[in-house]
Amino acid sequence: MRFLQRTCCFYTCLCLLGLCLLGTSTLAEEATLHGSIIDVETGTALPARLYIEATDGKLYHARSASPDGSAVEYNNQRSPTSVEVHTTLSAHPFAAKLPRGKYKVTAERGKEYFSAATDVDLTNGDAEVTLKLRRWIDTSKRHWYSGETHVHRSMDELPNAMLADDLNVALPLTHWVTQAYLPPTQGDKNSPEVAAKLIEIDPTHVIYPLNTEYEIFAVDGKRHTLGAIFALNHKTVFTKGVPPVTPIAEQAHREGALLELDKHNWPWSMMLVPIMDVDLYELTNNHVWRTEFFFKGFGEPPASFMNVARDRNGMTERGWLRFTFQNYYTLLNCGFRLRPTAGTASGVHPVPLGFGRVYVHLPDGFSYDAWMDGLDAGHSFVTTGPMLDVFVNTQRGGATLKYNNGQTAELKIWGWTESEYPLPRIEVVSMGSSVALDVTNTKTARGLFRNKIDTTAEFAQSGWIAVRCFEQLPNGRFRFAHSSPVYIDIAGKPYRPRKQHVNYLIERVKKELERHAGVLPEAALEEYRKALSIYEKIAETAR
Structure with missing residues (x-):
């Protein structure tokens, strides 16, 4: 009996020792990344969105290293290439316990700061990093x-x-x-x-x-x-x-x-x-x-x-x-x-x-x-991504410029775009048709790209006008900005939409009316009929 007790005790000690060694081994395979995110001009800590990516593409989260701080992990994936894994951090230091190896660490903050990225090597143990965000515009x-x-x-x-x-x-x-x-x-x-x-x-x-x-x-x-x-x-x-x-x-x-x-x-x-x-x-x-x-x-x-x-x-x-x-x-x-x-x-x-x-x-x-x-x-x-500010004559988006019957609306479209990367296209859009403007992409002392908008247009009938621009990213993706329309109302000269445009709306509603028959109640079907009637009325004056 004593022999059995001693044997059990011996094996218990071996198991505990093994667990301790395993824990020590696991700890030895990890290292801690300590970091902070600051405004490069003021040196103050900034809240930001953080990405940690290993060389094998695996993504990791961080935690706040301050008892007063907060960190929110975000994980969402739709496909192997449509993935969003980040941590949003309050304006406090952060830490991340990671497998030893090499990482790319990136901080971003909204649309108005250049991103900050650096490579970090945790192969030999802990490391510390300071990510410095620089504002390129203050809207x-x-x-x-x-x-x-x-x-x-x-x-x-x-x-x-x-x-x-x-x-x-x-x-x-x-x-x-x-x-x-x-x-x-x-x-x-x-x-x-x-x-x-x-x-x-x-x-x-x-x-x-x-x-x-x-x-x-x-x-x-x-x-x-x-x-x-x-x-x-x-x-x-x-x-x-x-x-x-x-x-x-x-x-x-x-x-x-x-x-x-x-x-x-x-x-x-x-x-x-x-x-x-x-x-x-x-x-x-x-x-x-x-x-x-x-x-x-x-x-x-x-x-x-x-x-x-x-x-x-x-x-x-x-x-x-x-x-x-x-x-x-x-x-x-x-x-x-x-x-x-x-x-x-x-x-x-x-x-x-x-x-x-x-x-x-x-x-x-x-x-x-x-x-x-x-x-x-x-x-x-x-x-x-990009920023823009556009005027038509003296008015920004949402305004309506009114003219008497027989008047021609002479318009000056002016303003600017600013962006982190160059813009390949800036376009004036009017009633769905677009005209490309000259693009200069003047690089400023702050490192952003600026374009001046300065063109004219004439309207003999009512309509609308807006500006859109596209930004080319180094990875081949693109981003854009689009202004709200300014409306031009010329008395007695309403804009007549194209028949194919109105017919698109009519066919959309007709298709749904047919699909919902016997499924939706009469009050709901009547709303589709009313919408169809409205579009058909517009079609009467279409060109």
Whole structure:
């Protein structure tokens, strides 16, 4: 018996020793990266978004090294090449325990700083790094403030993520319904309950939490996709489901909310525009990411006149962007003056918060109410990278220039673009047609590229005009910015859209009417008939 006890004790000691040695071996195979992210000009710590990539492509997270700090890990992947793995950090030191080896460490902060990257070798043990971010533009000094209107991040994460990417306004969709007729009070994807009260992170970074997404994938428990629509900035929780959508539109507008068309090629989108009096159009939407483009075959197809680029897998990223633009221009040409906005659906897709964002011009300084009013007025531009400021005569985007019958509108289009990388193209867009401008890409002392916009145009009939630009990245990807339109109203000379443009809208609605027969209730079908009637009326004067 004593022999057995001694034997058991002996083997127990061996096992414990083995575990200790294993733990020591594991620790020996790891090293700690210590780091900080600072403003190169002031030396102060900055909140930022951090990427840690090993030589084998594996991605890692960091943690805050301060008891007062915070770190939010983000992991989202749609394909082997469409991946977003980062950590957003507060303005404190960070640390990361990593397998020994070599890494590339990159810090980014929103759109207004050059990224900072360095190689780190942890082969022989711990290392320390300081990433120095340098601002290339300060839009707030020019009275521009950024926001995003399609957000799926949790309320706990948003303060950290917004400061890390310097996003001034976020409108998280805290009520989210995916079933027809289900009210947001019973939303199947709702966040925890929130009050209709502004949350101030600091004086220029705010969250308005009561926003709703109807994203309908099923009717009566069966798969039957309708699409998505957002109500932003409403004051009470909606108690009705959709369809029909008219009661929601009426309540939203009564409460001072804005209605946002998510993606233009959801099945129901072209019905929503005239029926709900939609306010906002996502010119950069949740299929536009920092990582590789993924959704090559999503939704309703583009019309042939849009000339959308494709490859063997479907729409290219440039093709998707052109489809987005051309659909917007078609609606503008038919008299629907939707204001541009930007959304990423960060929290659902592999994309940082605010990768696509909308800047609103606030000449009297920042406030949430002023920002929402400016967004609604179209005093804005959207961007995934470059910055622009455009005037038509003396007016920025959203303005309407009025002329008497018989007058010719003589316009001066002027302003500037600034970007981290050179712009291969700057274009003036009018009624969907574009004209390329001269590009100089003058490099400034701060290292950014600047272009001057200075051209003229004449209008003999009503219309609209805007400016867009494209930025070429070293890795072959591209980014863009697009101004809000300025409208030209000449009395007695309305713009007559092309028949093929109006027919595209008509066919979109007709297709849905046929698909929904016997599925949707009569009140919902009547909304499609009404939309069809509106488009057919426009077609009567089309050319």
